[in-house]
Amino acid sequence: MNRWIGLGLAAALAALPMVASGQSLLDQLEGTAGHAPPSPGLSALEGTHGHEPAAPEEPILCAEGQVCIEEATQLPLRVLPRPFSHVYADRNADPAGIRIANVPSFHPLYVFERQDLDLSDAADPAGWYRVGRTRAEADGWMQARDVLEWRQALLVSYTHPGGPIEGRNPVLMFRDYRDLAGLVDDFDMAGRARALYRAIDDGDAPEQVVSMEPQRFVDITRQFYVLPILEWEQTQIDGDDARLLQIAAAVPGARGADTLDAAEYREQARVARVDGAAERRSDLQADIVFVIDTTRSMQPFIDMTRDAVASTAARFRRMTDDRVRFGLVTFRDSIEVIPQLEYDTRNWTPELVDSATLAERLEDEVRATEVGSLDYAEEVFAGVDTALQSQWRDGALRFMILIGDASSHPKGHPQNITGKDEIDLRRELDDAQVHLHAIHLLDPRATEDHPIAEPQFRHLARIRGSRDESAYDSVDAFDDRAFYGLIDSVANGLIERLATTAGEHEPVADEELPPLETLTTVDRLWEAALVEYLGRSANPPKDIVAWVLDRDLVHPVDRALDVRVLVTREQLSSLAQALDQVVQALMRAEVTQAQFFEALQSVSGQAMKRPEDLGQARDLAGTGLLPAFIQSLPYRSDILSLNDEMFASMTTEQRSQLEWSILAKLEQYRAINEQVDAWFRMNDADRDRDMVYPLHLDYLP
CATH class of the missing domain: 3.40.50.410 (von Willebrand factor, type A domain)
Incomplete structure (x- = not known):
């Protein structure tokens, strides 16, 4: 297996691949009408796949009384509390100084300060984080051993499982990486996986499986849950890319670990997808x-x-x-x-x-x-x-x-x-x-x-x-x-x-x-x-950390998990404004016969803090026009690789299709923004501006 641990660290965006003989440039940008390219899903995620070491940690900027910011992404730094953790009044783990006891597990908290951190021993990190449930103020201090840093707002969601006969099997959640890796490496992976499912059906939960996705479909756009990606490893199954993911699981407003050892959760997770007369x-x-x-x-x-x-x-x-x-x-x-x-x-x-x-x-x-x-x-x-x-x-x-x-x-x-x-x-x-x-x-x-x-x-x-x-x-x-x-x-x-x-x-x-x-x-x-x-009627598991495979363990051709990114209304709005300027530049370049970046500078220069970045950029990703959080996400986006040479080589029809592709995304952003019930609070104390939407990667530029 090729392993790359540290998805939370920034990764470089992919360069646009060479154009194959007989293939249009636009095919490599967005896909052409009349056929449907496969959904990128997890395959759209970037990574070094084990060939290079993980990137060094990006600098964190912490100003007095304000939320810490990642310098490269301009995103607030957040941590996920582990189960049975506490917020203390001071940097002292004295029970008498507990300010908030038993903080909700894996519900993101904002970081205001980091003190005496030593993360060299991942199993027992040292130091303290000053944290808060909102951006407005800090609530107190948490030990580094009690939290997990969550750098990018990447998470996964369960795919539609299909019917009870021909549909996929529920995601199994393993306690340890080695147990899942051993199963995936086994020549008879499907046979061993079937044995695990039979044991669960018989009420005898295997020791290595901590929990399981319910048999019934939990749609993240209707019943919001959070499955942040903490680490991942790429492998291949039958020549197809697959990924082992370490995830946390949380459900806003709900508490208590949902494991297969808990009878109530085990029974509801095993309820048949469709059960005839019942x-x-x-x-x-x-x-x-x-x-x-x-x-x-x-x-x-x-x-x-x-x-x-x-x-x-x-x-x-x-x-x-x-x-x-x-x-x-x-x-x-x-x-x-x-x-x-x-x-x-x-x-x-x-x-x-x-x-x-x-x-x-x-x-x-x-x-x-x-x-x-x-x-x-x-x-x-x-x-x-x-x-x-x-x-x-x-x-x-x-x-x-x-x-x-x-x-x-x-x-x-x-x-x-x-x-x-x-x-x-x-x-x-x-x-x-x-x-x-x-x-x-x-x-x-x-x-x-x-x-x-x-x-x-x-x-x-x-x-x-x-x-x-x-x-x-x-x-x-x-x-x-x-x-x-x-x-x-x-x-x-x-x-x-x-x-x-x-x-x-x-x-x-x-x-x-x-x-x-x-x-x-x-x-x-x-x-x-x-x-x-x-x-x-189903409830997703919560308050656990586990390893999962993004494919069906029995039929790996079936995708079990899709990647999403949590965005706030402010982030979605800033993305829409940037893409609108890109469309205007494409149209102006077409009319005036100017180069793309020249047109982009005339459209966007006054709105940017550093308009000179437009003239120095090699591609759209390097202009600084798009929100920093987009460029920080480790996923492939060929549109971000758009440059003057690529634009000059496109036909009029290809340019028009590119414009319409971006306009279609803008229309989808507008529709999402107007859906009142589609936005969720991660914490009860979140203000309206901090509400989030689980945006599928397909919606990104």
Whole structure:
């Protein structure tokens, strides 16, 4: 194994790799429209992988009465208290001088001062930290042996585990690095891991396993927890990079170590992901939003969708009245390019409605346009983006049914009005817990568009927790019977599964209605949504330090952990302001034929403390324009390597796509900032400005 300990230390950003023959430069920047590169996850983290020693400790600046700052990153220095630790009034571990007893484990504290530190013996460090729960003032002193320095706000989150049969296994948390490393190095890693899971299922927790992720999914964007990365080591499993991570575990506002020795935690962690009849939930609801292309030739499909909704009302009268609400978003093309289209997207249901109301609107109001487009592609991405902003009900399972016969304009195209593509929207669908089923109408007269549209539709319809499976179905656009059967099976299939799960009576029978076809794609989509819903009752482990693998121990191809970075609103805002200036510079350079850095200096120079850094920088990372915390993170970012030579070599289309990529991130930052419930307090005493959001690495520039 190649080992690199000390993730908390600053690491150099990767240089942009050489451009392979036949590969566009932009492919190496952000990925191109029409295909989805793999999520970077932990593979995006930088490191020396054991070939070089860890970097020396960055200087810490501590001013009287103020929080200590890391000089290189300008981030406040924080520590994570170990279990059963105390804050003392003075630098004296006298029980009589305890100011705060039994500080919450692994809840970050700000450092105001460091005295007499000697960290040469990691097992028994000496010295003291003056700490505080807020930036405003210090609370007292903690011994160095009682805390862990946490330099970067990197943490991991559990991935969606998938279903109970084909999904991944829960993360096992090992007491000691050597136990996990020995397992990973074993030729029969999968067999040994299965034995550990069997022992846990039998109630006989293995000595080397301190705790375990619950079988049920705990979504960090809904149930906030903290898994800071303390150390890590890279290895390879079957030729694929994997990482062993030492993590701490904390849940704000909760106390007590959750180990497999604790009966209460062990029992809740072992509760099955989905448990058949035991999971009949009387409070279960579902929201279903249709996203429909209303360009020319789509009127028959609009009518058949209306009939399918009417079929839903006939089959499930009580269900659709009480439990199900519907939405409708239609899309066409850019009205800036073709004003006669009247709209690019329209939300016909500002508030979600019942099935009868939806059928009426499909009958009376929604019509396909008679105006033609400039090309075959439409604004599919804009339709999905608008539908994401629907007034979803709290607690309801959320579904979209996308119906279209054409691809969407890629990022950077003049008719792409959102600046987003299927990759951007898939991230937003996941964060919003919205599950999309795509119905692709295949027009035999447009076969050249099918290879473009299908990857877009498939990626949008990717089933959470699966390896490569999508809720994607295609049908001949001239086979009306086949389309009606498909839309009927999708819409009614979701509600039938709702009825079964909720323990409702059998659906109302109607001899005139054809039998409902069972679709595997609907089964898998429902299962993924139900796993999320049932996971709300699970509690993640807390107050432990352990070693974990970022992959499934039995099936290492499945990623078990994703990397995130905690950002405050202030940090997100400063990042957005910097990226906005980068976009302005890209646009100005394109118009004036200036070099990129020359344009960047004209746009940003007055806003910078040291504008001369722009002229001396070799790449965007060296300009000092972007927030220091971004440059301190040990992850690969090719955009930060942008320089004059690279910009000069890009085509007009590549520059446009780069602009749209950054604009899409800016739009995502805005949406995150406006989500009131998405921001969390690490400590109860934190002010609003110190609230944090677990930003996925994919959202970084």
